[in-house]
Amino acid sequence: MADHVHIQEVGLRDGLQSIAAVMPTAAKKRWIKAAYDAGLRYIEVTSFVPPRLLPQLADAAEIVDYALQLEGLTVTALVPNLKGAENALKAGVHRMVAPISVSTQHSLANVRRAPMDMVQEFGRIRECIDAQNAGTTLIAGLSTVFGCTLQGEVPIDDVCNVVRGSLAAGADTVALADTTGHATPTQVQEMIGAVRSVAGERLRSMHFHDTRGMGLANTVIALQNGIREFDASLAGIGGCPHAPGATGNVVTEDLVFMLESMGYRTGISVEGLLACRSILTEALPQEPLYGFIHRAGLPNTYSTHQRVSQ
Amino acid sequence: MADHVHIQEVGLRDGLQSIAAVMPTAAKKRWIKAAYDAGLRYIEVTSFVPPRLLPQLADAAEIVDYALQLEGLTVTALVPNLKGAENALKAGVHRMVAPISVSTQHSLANVRRAPMDMVQEFGRIRECIDAQNAGTTLIAGLSTVFGCTLQGEVPIDDVCNVVRGSLAAGADTVALADTTGHATPTQVQEMIGAVRSVAGERLRSMHFHDTRGMGLANTVIALQNGIREFDASLAGIGGCPHAPGATGNVVTEDLVFMLESMGYRTGISVEGLLACRSILTEALPQEPLYGFIHRAGLPNTYSTHQRVSQ
Numbered sequence: 001m002a003d004h005v006h007i008q009e010v011g012l013r014d015g016l017q018s019i020a021a022v023m024p025t026a027a028k029k030r031w032i033k034a035a036y037d038a039g040l041r042y043i044e045v046t047s048f049v050p051p052r053l054l055p056q057l058a059d060a061a062e063i064v065d066y067a068l069q070l071e072g073l074t075v076t077a078l079v080p081n082l083k084g085a086e087n088a089l090k091a092g093v094h095r096m097v098a099p100i101s102v103s104t105q106h107s108l109a110n111v112r113r114a115p116m117d118m119v120q121e122f123g124r125i126r127e128c129i130d131a132q133n134a135g136t137t138l139i140a141g142l143s144t145v146f147g148c149t150l151q152g153e154v155p156i157d158d159v160c161n162v163v164r165g166s167l168a169a170g171a172d173t174v175a176l177a178d179t180t181g182h183a184t185p186t187q188v189q190e191m192i193g194a195v196r197s198v199a200g201e202r203l204r205s206m207h208f209h210d211t212r213g214m215g216l217a218n219t220v221i222a223l224q225n226g227i228r229e230f231d232a233s234l235a236g237i238g239g240c241p242h243a244p245g246a247t248g249n250v251v252t253e254d255l256v257f258m259l260e261s262m263g264y265r266t267g268i269s270v271e272g273l274l275a276c277r278s279i280l281t282e283a284l285p286q287e288p289l290y291g292f293i294h295r296a297g298l299p300n301t302y303s304t305h306q307r308v309s310q
Numbered sequence: 311m312a313d314h315v316h317i318q319e320v321g322l323r324d325g326l327q328s329i330a331a332v333m334p335t336a337a338k339k340r341w342i343k344a345a346y347d348a349g350l351r352y353i354e355v356t357s358f359v360p361p362r363l364l365p366q367l368a369d370a371a372e373i374v375d376y377a378l379q380l381e382g383l384t385v386t387a388l389v390p391n392l393k394g395a396e397n398a399l400k401a402g403v404h405r406m407v408a409p410i411s412v413s414t415q416h417s418l419a420n421v422r423r424a425p426m427d428m429v430q431e432f433g434r435i436r437e438c439i440d441a442q443n444a445g446t447t448l449i450a451g452l453s454t455v456f457g458c459t460l461q462g463e464v465p466i467d468d469v470c471n472v473v474r475g476s477l478a479a480g481a482d483t484v485a486l487a488d489t490t491g492h493a494t495p496t497q498v499q500e501m502i503g504a505v506r507s508v509a510g511e512r513l514r515s516m517h518f519h520d521t522r523g524m525g526l527a528n529t530v531i532a533l534q535n536g537i538r539e540f541d542a543s544l545a546g547i548g549g550c551p552h553a554p555g556a557t558g559n560v561v562t563e564d565l566v567f568m569l570e571s572m573g574y575r576t577g578i579s580v581e582g583l584l585a586c587r588s589i590l591t592e593a594l595p596q597e598p599l600y601g602f603i604h605r606a607g608l609p610n611t612y613s614t615h616q617r618v619s620q
Contacts, residue, residue, distance in 0.1 A: 147611045182609050185530050186572040212609070213564050213602030217527040220495050247606060254523050262496040292523030296557060299492050299522070301457045 003228065005264045007256060008042035009035050010207070011233035012063070013078050014249055016056045017047060018238055019287055025059040027283035029066050034279060035234070036070045038272025040252075043067060044076040044097065044231070048084035064091040078141070080111055085125040089134055097139040097175065098122050102162050103148035106179070110143075115158075119165035126170030140166035141175045141207070145191060147182025156194045163198045173204040175231075178218070181211020181247065185221045192225040205229035208250045210236060210290070215250035216258055223264070230255060235277050236290030251291040253277075261302060270298060313538065315574045318352035319345050319562055320517070321543035322373070323388050326366045327357060328548055329597055335369040337593035339376050344589060345544070346380045348582025350562075353377060354386040354407065354541070358394035374401040388451070390421055395435040398446075405447040407485065408432050412472050413458035416489070420453075425468075429475035436480030450476035451485045451517070455501060457492025466504045473508045483514040485541075488528070491521020491557065495531045502535040515539030518560045520546060520600070525560035526568055533574070540565060545587050546600030561601040563587075571612060580608060 012031060016023055023031075032043060045067045051058035060077065067075045076095040079085040088096045100118040101107035107115050122140060129136050144151070145159050163174055176195065183191075188206075195203045206222045208215040208230070219230060233249035253273035256266050274294060280287065322341060326333055333341075342353060355377045361368035370387065377385040386405040389395040398406045410428040411417035417425050432450060439446050454461075455469050473484055486505065493501075498516075505513050516532045518525040518540070529540060542565045548558035563583040566576050584604060590597065 147609055149610060152610045180609075181606060182611055184568065184571045211602065211606045212567065213523075213561070214526055214568055216524055217530045217568065220527045220530060251523070257522065258494065258524055258527065261494045292521065296491060296521045299457055299490075300459060300462045301492060 003264050005223070005259050005266050006042055006205075006229040007040065007252065007259075007266055007268060008044055008076065008205070008229065008231045009040050009234060009252055010044040010231045010249060011235070011237050011252070013044045013047050013057070014231070015233045015237035017054050019056070019284070021284050021286060022056045023283050025062060027279060028059070028063055031234070031276060031279045032063070032067050032070070034272070034276040036073055038276060039266070039268035041072055041267065042074045042076065042229075044078065047078035047080065048087040048091075049078075049080055061087065061091045064088070064093055068092055076139075079125065081121055082124045082128060085128055089129065089132060089136060093136060095137040095139060096125070097141040098125055099141040099143050099177075100162055100166060101143045101179070102159050103144035103151040103154050105150035106144045106148045109150060115162050116165060119162065119169050122166055122171065123169035130170075137172045138170060139173050139175055139204075140171035141177060142166070143177045143179040145176045146178045146184075146187050147180060149180045156191060159191065160194055160198050163195050163203075167199060167202060171202065173202050174199050175205040175207055175229075176203070177207035177231075178209055179207075181209040183208060183218050184214060185217050188218045188221045189225060192222060192227065196225075203227075205231065207231040209238070209248065210250050211247050216254065219250065219255065219258070223262075232256075234273060235280055235294070237280065237284075237287060248290060251293075253293050254291055257293050257298070257302075270302075313574050315533070315569050315576050316352055316515075316539040317350065317562065317566060317569075317576055317578060318354055318386065318515070318539065318541050319350050319544060320354040320541045320559060321545070321547050321562070323354045323357050323367070324541070324559055325543045325547035327364050329366070329594070331594050331596060332366050333593045335372060337589060338369070338373055341544070341586060341589045342373070342377050342380070344582070344586040346383055348586060349576070349578035351382055351577065352384045352386065352539075354388060357388035357390065358397040358401075359390055371397065371401045374398070374403055378402055386449075389435065391431055392434045392438060395438055399439065399442060399444050403446060405449060406435070407449040407451040408435055409451040409453050409487075410472055410476060411453045411489070412469050413454035413461040413464050415460035416454045416458045419460060425472050426475060429472065429479050432476055432481065433479035440480075447482045448480060449483050449485055449514075450481035451487060452476070453487045453489040455486045455493075456488045456497050457490060459490045466501060469501065470504055470508050473505055473513075477509060477512060481512065483512050484509050485515040485517055485539075486513070487517035487541075488519050489517075491519040493518060493528050494524060495527050498528045498531045499535060502532060502537065506535075513537075515541065517541040519548070519558065520560050521557050526564065529560065529565065529568070533572075544583060545590055545604070547590065547594075547597060558600060561603075563603050564601055567603050567608070567612075580612075
């Protein structure tokens with residue numbers, strides 16, 4: 001029996017927060033529904049940030065409410081701080097990911113707090129969840145793990161320290177993000193080894209950007225090292241406002257194609273994902289979309305590979 | 311000491327043969343010189359085919375003559391048949407690669423000969439080299455190894471049979487090409503294992519197309535399996551006239567960036583390669599160019615990685 005790999009669509013958060021255009025709420029709902037119909041069961045649907053900072057995500061509560069109606073969908077939101085976590089809890093998300101940037105310079109630029117101050121805030125979010133007996137999963141989303149456009153190198157020891165801190169502060173799981181597209185296959189292997197020695201099985205998922213075309217190569221290395229959960233964005237939209245040149249996440253449809261054709265099971269239809277792209281084209285006509293499978297089409301051997309894997 | 315990886319630029323052959331525009335001979339020479347100056351020491355400079363079939367490469371002999379003047383450059387040409395090999399020998403190439411398509415349908419469409427008929431022709435090329443005591447290296451370039459847009463699946467046994475045949479017919483080394491962009495990381499691993507059991511160390515190099523974005527992922531797997539020679543095209547130009555949707559080769563500058571940042575040594579400057587792109591832009595203004603590093607730039611950690619690796 002083939003390994004299952006969980007894919008979380010993050011385009012609605014990471015993608016939409018980093019482009020100037022505002023996607024209409026109705027289009028976001030169509031996207032969530034189409035992604036769900038294509039088989040996605042994990043979607044990071046929004047971020048609970050003040051609307052004056054990110055008007056693109058001002059409809060966070062309404063979007064969560066909509067997503068919660070889809071049976072079997074695990075609804076995740078990003079929460080930059082305690083206030084955001086309170087709002088996310090109120091909205092009823094299943095999981096929240098609180099970002100902690102390991103690069104001090106990136107952390108200060110992004111949330112005006114040093115990494116260890118964010119770990120303290122993380123602890124307050126944990127207390128808030130526990131006080132409400134909410135049962136919400138709390139993910140430590142470590143960002144700029146593989147390098148930083150502001151700081152340059154990010155030492156592995158710094159990453160491990162933040163992992164230790166966030167676990168002590170109550171993280172259920174840890175996700176590692178290559179926010180700025182610095183990661184190389186060699187680094188991914190070393191980083192997973194180092195973080196696993198601290199976090200064990202709580203190191204759960206990877207979030208790669210495809211800035212320099214290595215997103216899939218990095219994914220293959222992470223798979224070899226036991227990772228079975230990955231973030232991705234439909235059509236690769238996304239980036240980071242504080243990381244110039246950091247283009248979008250790994251393209252969801254390309255990632256699913258690669259995994260399925262390697263014999264992994266995702267439960268997701270590539271054809272279904274390709275169909276979703278028209279929602280982006282219509283709602284964000286100015287936005288560049290990415291992806292190889294969209295251009296080349298599925299190979300004539302694709303269904304055979306899928307049969308082999310099942 | 312870090313492993314050395316040999317990169318062969320094939321854009322002048324695989325790239326230029328599959329686009330309608332004809333690059334002026336003077337521009338080809340500028341490209342060869344700029345690639346050489348960037349550190350490339352292996353270039354597949356042309357193909358010896360009848361000019362009426364490929365007017366883009368009608369200057370084959372002149373291009374080889376120019377390339378042979380660059381000290382330390384290994385000059386390779388593709389030869390589709392004995393006649394082409396005779397012309398390549400006359401021109402004085404160091405290496406010739408004779409393609410043998412493993413897919414019968416692709417072979418018939420491409421050269422109007424079945425794979426085993428091409429193996430026989432390959433034997434005649436070997437005899438021709440030996441009769442002249444030329445010392446030219448003869449490479450069996452197996453194409454459509456991972457799938458075929460016409461035939462679909464290409465069984466591993468068929469690949470191994472063609473490898474056996476070409477070795478018996480006198481191949482010095484074997485190269486495996488994903489002509490149509492079907493290869494997945496899983497397949498690459500299986501294929502290298504199977505072919506190596508037949509060819510041993512004579513399995514030397516891989517030629518990946520990036521049709522579905524997996525060129526670098528496939529390269530990483532090939533590296534893990536001991537391959538240290540790869541073909542690539544500047545700016546990813548290339549394809550296959552008999553494989554619709556088969557976009558270009560792996561992008562040379564992206565490949566060199568990945569290898570260097572993983573700690574391998576290529577002897578090639580990414581900056582030098584990026585500078586080469588302007589030759590293509592000027593000589594082929596209509597042609598789409600590809601590549602991630604060109605768009606994103608080198609990360610601020612790049613020189614550090616290089617230092618670590620040296």
